[in-house]
Amino acid sequence: MDDRPVILLVVGEHADVVEQEFRARYDRDYRIELAAGLTAGLDRARELVAEGAQIAMIAAEHVLADGTAIELLHNVPAVVATARRVALVAWDDFADALDDLRAAALRRDMDTFVLIPRGPRDEEFHTALIELLSEWGWSVGRPLVTVxxxxxxxxxxxxxxxxxxxxxxxxxxxxxxxxxxxxxxxxxxxxxxxxxxxxxxxxxxxxxxxTPATVTEAIYGGFDTIPEGVIADVAIVGGGPAGLAAAVYAASEGLATVMLERDAIGGQAGSSSMIRNYLGFPRGISGMRLAQRSRIQAGRFGARFFTGRPAIRIEPGPPDEPEHQHVHVTGAQLCARTVVLATGVKYRRLGVPGVDDLVGAGVYYGAATSMARELQDRDVYVVGGGNSAGQAAVHLAKFAGAVTILVRRASLAETMSDYLVREIDATPTIQVRTRTVVADGGGDGRLQWLRLEDLDTGEHSKTAADGLFCLLGAEPDCSWLPDGLALDERGFVLTGRDVPRDAWVDGQPPASLETTVPGVFAVGDVRAGSMKRVASASGEGASVLPLVHAHLARLRAREFGA
Incomplete structure (x- = not known):
């Protein structure tokens, strides 16, 4: 039996070219199947599913004998929700079809559309396909080579x-x-x-x-142990998008750069199944891939990463090092001329005892993409109205029988990006319940039911539930920071003109991303007033570098003057 994942080609008049292009590149690892026309394509997809085959991708010519790729691909999720969907457009048809294709992509009727190659080595064409197949292989097909x-x-x-x-x-x-x-x-x-x-x-x-901590230590402990006597130009605490951007730019500009991350590089963004509005990735990128690439990029410039090392204290240097900050972790410390706080936030707990008692047994805080495959055809609930909740719901819908988003507000549009709202609206297995909260939940050893409360009427309803993903609110973890570092009433770090006036020096506020402790900066979600988006966090991580350079220049000037 051929157990290779299937790429189903639904072809029209360019059948020979399309088949040749796919077989030349993918025939070793994928089973290439052909069907002529919309009706035959959907019928063959149903047959493959009935046979138990894994369909990795359905690629359809835009012009078919009995319809279009848009019509076909719109109906694919009802047959196989996890297959990647691609429209193949002939150059002669591109201009006339472009508006319809763009509208279909906005409706999420397809993952992307690409032009059929007119010659050999069309690497742009294959780059688009490989990115989609890679994401399918990671999230659905599972890697065949494991470590x-x-x-x-x-x-x-x-x-x-x-x-x-x-x-x-x-x-x-x-x-x-x-x-x-x-x-x-x-x-x-x-x-x-x-x-x-x-x-x-x-x-x-x-x-x-x-445990996650012992596994992290086993993976990284052999080659990223913090050496004694390290003096960094920049110590970055937190490995999310803001911290990674700061690491890339600092290291690329020749600064001695180290990063401390208590958990997994990528932060909360690392658990996002697909980020579609990040600059430079028109087909989207998963949070894990973005974190991986950013870490590799920073590492190639010389940044050093210490993973599984939570910072527990920041103290000023001793009298002979008054301009340094000492960042303490368990059993070690780093000496740094500047510190960039990029610790992000953590998801707020529901505070419902029956539910919180089942964390890890059907209840998860964060996107937990690894759990999606285990909820095939199950009833799943997502709590939260932000982008992370929307991304989680869309990903879960590829596996679960039904996904319900619960949100306190009257509309998702108040807190979620429009592209995600549209994608949710276009996914038939996702239901949105506004002005609704979780009042109770339980089960025998794992989650089996939830009790929901309508905030407008006060009515309660009990429903079966196999999974609950909580992505609500954001709380910073700043309890370990020094007392002299100002926080707002919610615990976020104050910077620049937002710090209390009594902390200004000579009537001047700190620099825009600088805290009340000179040489200590804050970027990303942990900073009061930040936008709470991946792109804005990355932007702040890059923007902090001129301020770091200015502070280092002042330190050099003092040393030279002394």
Missing amino acids: TDVVAEPGDRGAAAVRDLLERLGFPHRALTPDDDEAQEMAEAAGPEAELPLVRTFTGRVVSAA
């Missing part, structure tokens, strides 16, 4: 947290049960006292009773 194994009983909460970490780190992994042969080998390697879950990293080390 990490996780052994646990089905439903193990600790294992779910570890798999979510690995997903955000971009580490392909396998989930094994204790009965699998390779799992038993791992148990023997871990020793007689081994406890589930077990994790074997790419180094061969087996971690017993694994």
